[in-house]
Amino acid sequence: MRLFFPATLFLIAFPMWMSNASAEDETSVVVDQRFTQAANRTFKAFNSPLEQSWQGPFFFLQLADTQYGMFTGNKGFEKEAALTQQAVEHINRLQPRFVIVCGDLTNATPDQTRYQAQVKQYHQDFSKVDTEIPLVCVCGNHDVGNRPTSKSIASYQKNFGDDYFSFWAGGVCNIVLNSSVLKDPTGAPEVLAAQQTWLEQKLLEAQQSKAKHIFLFQHHPMFLQKEDEPDQYFNIPLERRAPLLDQLKQAEVRAIFAGHYHRNAYGRAGEMEMITTGPVGRPLGKDPSGFRIVIVQETSIQHQYYGMDDVPKKINLTDQVKP
Template structure:
């Protein structure tokens, strides 16, 4: 065999047996990253086709404001790490259908020197959640800034996937919104416009598919107690709140879940519940660090907030018995 042909055969054989290497930006790598399952405006961990069907009562856990670094003014994250690790122990014992963290994963914003370290600590702690329990992350104002920009949103996307997306679970349709652009769209007006247009399509699709429930998750509460309450730091301005609340009511959205307030609050707009959940991290009121357990029944939901030291050993999926009121003939 000529020398040249022999060398060519050797090179060809070597090429066949060299394993493919995936970069961090390739689909295979992304698919294995539980923190970037939100892409193409859906959450890849759930199969949309099979999850459209009601398969019985289930529960999920809503967390908010892990906010690594808040307790020390960004000088360290040890205290938040300990609280989050305690929450993860509860999660693995309770085994919810999924866990959702409603924003402010870190205290540092993307341009802050401590941001990368806090993201790393968050991922280290929440990677301990059992692999078969999906973890859904929602962006908050600390994650993308009080005045988010395309650049700050891109940094979040690189770490945690899309900033708004939807997914089906057990017959319920779930919509995750970027509430920071609802709060202040001035740095990214195109993102707000695109999100509004996308939201209309999602609500129409949920209605057509006859979703048992529609839930919205975001960081900022639309309102704390009353849909027409005055503007303040912790709610969405009325100019954008009022039309959105009307739209959600019209589409029969069951509940909006939020954080940001660092304590619990509850409001109602007709049949729409506004549920604001206290923090895993630093509380700003009387509610201890903790999370909310939400039980989803076919025609209603139940939810209760628990401090981390008071979480039950298991979750009761049985509906609350309805008491029949006596009649005049009884």
């Protein structure tokens, strides 16, 4: 059954939650090493020298917005856990090259009392993913705050590894950004500056290494439909969006993958696709809870979003899926 929820219920906050922490909320999370493989600005599960060579078509799964606690305003996370467990069953059956979760892993932010309990449940559910399938986590605004600081980013890194990094998989260069500092850098301008310097180098390296594709992953969409659309809650401000898009176009980035919108959206900036994927957790539009399957060919990609009840039994890499 597909679940639909009105946008008017999005991110309702109740101060009383902050004063009702349980003992479990305050308990430090013991983090499995698979959740902190993003370290030293790379991802340990991938052998970068080997993975820089094209090895044939493959597919990966893009998830977003598990956001444990959003259905109930942080009072519980049973629905998010059930949906995530359903997603994990699909992941283990399909056996993708990797899985990437594009932000808002939890609904509580690191300074809220329910954060650790939600992190613990996220770890518990995703620990069931086949250990042969790399699980890549991306930070969102709930993971580091709408106005991230060095402290909030450090809290995220403790539980999920680096907030920005890159990795190669099958001849494709994958770059993960902290889009929250792009959205609002005022609490951590030094992080945005360091990320930008690092990004310039990674794009240059990808071009010099003749990557078959360059993919960018982040939480916030650069834009929803048009690259010059007005600023709003769901996109990156034009002030930083426009020069970054020019940089990505020049580097011939193939596609940007994001979440945050809790619906699907699609646009282009020149030849570069801007792909916004709906939530594993609570939907805010007509698209049900689900995830995206991305098939990577040597010169092209195909992708399609599936609701949890409509995911195919298997993926045939010779099939063409609808964009």
